[in-house]
Amino acid sequence: MTALNYIGIQIVENAGGLNNHSDPMSTPASTVEVSDPTLKRADLHCHSRFSIFKYFRRANTRDCYNAPEDVYKIAKERGMNYVTLTDHDSIDGALYLLNKHPDLKDFFIGEEVETYFPETGQRIHVGVWGLNEAQHREIQRLRPNIRELIPYMKSERLLFGVNHLFQNYRMKNVAGRYIAELLDMFDVFEVLNGAMASFHNKMVQQLIDTVQREHGRRISMVGGSDAHTLKHVAKVHTVSKGDTVNEFLASIRAGDCFGWGEEMRFRDLVADIYLLVLAYHGETGADLRSRDYTPADKMIQLAGRLASIPTAISGLPAAITSLNYLKQIVITKGISMRFDRLRDEIRR
Template sequence: MKIDTHVHTHYSGYTGLAPLTRLMRESYNTPERVYALAKARGMDLVAITDHDTISGALTLAERPDVIVGCEVTAHFRDGVRVHLNVLDITEAQFAEIDRARLAIHELMPYLRAEGIFVSLNHVASRVNGHVTAAHLAWLLPWVDGMEVRNGSRLAVQNSAACALAAAAGSVPCGGSDAHTERGIGRTWVEAPAATCRASFMRELRAGRVQVGGQHGHYFTMASDILRFATNFYRERIGMLLRHPLAWRNHAVCGVAIAACPLVLVPLVLAHGHFRDEERFTESLLLDLVARPPVSGQAVPEAA
């Protein structure tokens, strides 16, 4: 059975990128559309892993081929944050996860006690903040798996994650990290012996899985940027048509239309972003060589 274990919907909220906060969403995907596309692209199971919420996943939770998941933003004491994928959780478990995620030293023991499968997403990316060997030394003994193929990250980043997972004995995981429809179901993890949701989770925990599908690239990011822009304009024009007397809708649409030529700017910046990602991957690998993870290391403190 195949599943894309890393997919976002509009329930992930608004982007944290200034100056688009409260204007542009993290994703414009709907849960129903994610489900339909994942199934059409060969996924036997469907997971929705929004940022710090399971509201989107719960809209589909009664279906036997849906796994309720979440991409949890967990905080170290020194301010570094990591993204953890948790799968097959209940509403009660999520409530406790959401409470504890601001203190990772409380969160990880809770996940272990509950037997919740947890994996580390895009470890070799700056999205996680300035993760160092010290952070990984503390965290790796607590995670079950590691995302070794992320459909939105460079192949070199995924290769670094794969090498780290092999060294740590982590279960290999894969997912598209789709924030638009383009990537849904294009990257996955497969459990050949699984026949249902429950047996898939057993196979995943046992490590009897393999990853497959696409890596990310500059052109996939460029495509996503254009899709985000299209969805943003569609949503804002729709809001204006539904509420023509709301001055704020007129103001936002006016500014958005005037800014249309600036859509090309992110396409240029995407190249710089991936160059930064490559440099961060190299820096993390050098740090790991200089300070290899040692089990039992203390939680990194603020400087």
């Protein structure tokens, strides 16, 4: 197979900083066409209503309200040849879709796994693709310790990679040591995440480009929308080759792939937060009528919804989103300013 060259964001090193050269990503994703008919597409990072949200669980909050069928439909309408769901620590959405539509040949199970370095508590989000139910159960058992999780997934020949490398990065960690250890563990990195700041994505790609050039490593660079609303599903995705799901995933494993699309603008991120708040309130009636919850559960859910109204009006969701976005930029700009030293640390 002819190797694919990455033709998304082009980044070059310049005095320890970042420059964006000949950036086709400045063109809206909807107007860009990859003309080679052998190229196939899949959004490797998107969520459904089955995605586990670990905060405010008693209030029945979710970080996504998309029905799996709607995610599949939108992805296909936007040109995806293959579709997956990567819900947080859950494959229930994928199983739900497959149970309703068992004949789907262009769908595969995915998951976004939250794992940890046990000595520091540093969180890492890992995309896993093409797994089955038994593997999911074992992954969930092992995920508290990344040093146990990674050997298991390698032994199972699973395709997995690091999502949004610096989103959860703790600045007290030594960046060179942190990155070097992840490079030892992973052969796939998400270099284009639709919900992350553009500067973050460019920093990750520059880092991986440098490792490949200076260390002779072949690392797969993938993209995903990280969509929590239907508006952004498949607007960032991975392009590779393969006439079947297995061939497509094998091409990604071999590094014959690239990320494509355009990140959300900051105002889109804020708008998504408020769309999620509206969706939360939209399910009030169904939750109150549901027999799955006790009266006490329903009271907590109702209290949560009432409390969310002044919270949303006060602008707190926008403020939190702004701080997270700013954190991404501060961290990645700080790393880019000492890129030469970081490269030396990784080399050692």
